[in-house]
Amino acid sequence: MYNCAIILAAGEGKRMKSSNPKVLHKVCGREMVNIVIDTVKKAQIENIDVVIGKGSDEVKKHTESRNVSYSFQEKQLGTGNAVLCSVSFLKDKKGTVAVFTGDAPLIKEDTIKKMLSFHNEGGYKATILTSLVKDPSGYGRIIREKSGEVSKIVEHKDCSEEELRVNEINSGMYCFDIESLTESLDKIHNDNAQGEYYLTDVIEILKGQGKKVGALPIPFEETMGVNSRVQLSEAERIMRKRINIKHMKNGVTLIDADNTYIELDVKIGKDTIVYPGNVLQGNTVVGENCTLYPNSRIQNSVIQNNVTIQSSVILDSTIGESTTVGPFAYIRPESTIGKSVRIGDFVEVKKSTIGDKTKVSHLTYIGDAEVGSGCNFGCGTVVVNYDGRKKNKTLIGNNSFIGCNTNLISPVKVNDDTYIAAGSTITDEVPEGALAVARARQINKENWVYKKGLKK
Template identity: 70%
Template sequence: MYKCAAILAAGEGKRMKSETPKVLHKVCGKEMVNHVIDIMRKAGMEDVNVIVGKGAEKVKEGTKTRNVSYSLQEVQLGTGHAVMSAKSFLNGKNGTVAIFTGDAPLIKEETVKKFLSFHEEGSFKATILTSVIEEPAHYGRVIRNTQGEVEKIVEAKDCNPEEAKVKEINAGMYCFDIEALLNSLDKLKNNNAQGEYYLTDVIGILKSEGFKVGAMITDFEETIGVNSRIELAETERILRNRTNRKHMENGVTIIDPNSTYIGSDVEIGRDTIIYPGNVLEGKTVIMENCMLYPNSRIADSIIEANVDIQSSVIVESHVGEGTTVGPFAYIRPESIIGKHARIGDFVEIKKSTIGDNTKVSHLTYIGDAEVGSGCNFGCGTVVVNYDGKKKHKTVIGDNVFIGCNTNLVSPVEVKDNAYTAAGSTITSEVPNGALAVARARQVNIEGWVEKKGLKK
């Protein structure tokens, strides 16, 4: 059966006190609405439509990589009105539409799949995702008849005293038969305390017409919506703990999960050990048997097996097998570090390729360079890649020895097996097997200190 999803993402989120639309605030490094979109995709939704309103252009920009369509709710007049805004997305479709909220990123893939199956196997025209909690407070109540069948949903502000005692609440997540939903939307009224069009009233309309309505109970934690920074922090805590637990169950050692931050899309191989203070973000992949000592940040990078990293930053780069990085190294975007290399303390690599078995041990900057294998960089080397207007490239061959305090003024090439003398400023090609010395000859002026009156 055809399945699609509509995601409610039009709210302003005033309690967030932010210029950023609520659904674009991040949980575990990813925008809340993108968490929901990704879950819908994993659960088998063929089309996903995002209903936007306040901050529409920002939401479109924040979700542009997700291959979704958009509907615009120009004025926010309730959840029913939001779905009315998506009529053009739904018209002509037959099957099931799942309606979820873009500020509830804790829903699980397996729950969505179970929810869809429950809806379809029960031949319901509508199915509500619900939870049972002791203090329902401001949540809408799910009212069932004596046979346990759903009769209606009543918003908290519209509950009578008996309805207010009900502990089963509406999670704000639904499955609908598309045709039945479209017919019911035309019959919605806004005669309620808020003067809004409630999507929940569709349930009463369908029941009055003799259609079956189902309700599936799930863990309340999965249905939590974010309306404030406090709730955002709590959602972050829940998802972070869930993510860390998944990796530990898969064979990763996380020494202190409470102080380890792993994004929801990060992949980690077994027998990797992660110390406290590490932040792993984006599409990062950490392979097997790596050692992440405390306080590194790795974003959108691939770290191959058996790599040790200490207190360093690696962004949008690739680190080869058996390499060591840090402490206090910075590997900037578009860098590729080879196998069994050494990137040491206070080394910065920018948009460069470093070959296998090359050692860049300390206090060195390499930018816009192509470095071969088996090289050694002395302390204090600088690739001078910027002339004030343009960046230029440096090419260093295999088995090259760069002496301490060498400046390589780009564009320049140092060929295989060449050496540079310590303190040299290299401005032209160094041939294969040559030693380049580019410094003034030392001159000692006897008695200079005394003549200048500087002797102490």
């Protein structure tokens, strides 16, 4: 049986009060519409059409890597009209089409698979995903026949007293037999108060033709749509909890899961301990047996095994095995830190390579540099990489000792096994095995204070 999907993503989202299309707001680091697309693909539905409208160019830009097709809804005239815009996508297809909304990112892969099985095995022409809730106020009610099949969907304002007591509600997600859906779409009308075409009218049409309509109840949180910043925050909370539970089941210790922020694409190895206040973003990969003490931000970075990080920021970089970072270090993009390195407090590294077993313990800036292994940087060292017009490179060999308060004026090369005296400003190459001293000679003027009458 051929399966495809339509994702409705044309809504304006006025309640979000944003200049961005609603479906592009992120939940745990990924756009809502992309979460839905990715979940549908994981459920083995590859052929997906996204109905776009408001901010269509932006939505295309952010979803084009997902290999989907698009249909355009010029005016937002209801869900029925939105699906009608996908008729060319459905043309000549036979089988089942699932309909989802791009602002409901909490639907699960297993639920989609279960819905397709329920729909196909039950021989239904339409299947509605529903939820049982304590307070159904404002939602369309699912009215069932004695057989369990759906009789109709009744909007809250149109319910009788008996129907108001029904607590099974419509989620706005469906499966349809493709041919039955396309035939019915031509028959829906907009003679209602809103002047819109409702997809729920298709259910009424199919029932009028004596066709089977089923309903599959799922947890309400999976059907929850995001129409405001408040609901966006709630979706974030639910998704974050799912992510954190997954990592804990995989052998990661989260000291305080409620205060640990891990985005969807982050990977963490077993026996790693994550303290509260950490923010792990993008395509970050954290290895095994790491310890992330409180309040670090790590984005799009690779943290290898046995690394310890304290209260630091690491962006688009790689940290080698058994290295320690922080507290209060800043590893900027395109940096590669080697194995068993020490990056200490108030150290900033930018677009640089640091060799194995090098120590940069505190108050140091290294930018646009290649640093060898076994080096030691004294406190207050600065690689002066910017001459006011362009960035220049510094090369530092293996086993170099850089004294405190040294300025390395790029471009410059410091060869292997060298010493640089504290307080030096290095502008020329330092030969292998040499001691470089680049500072003014100290002069002591005897009794100068007394002669000037400055003694207090």
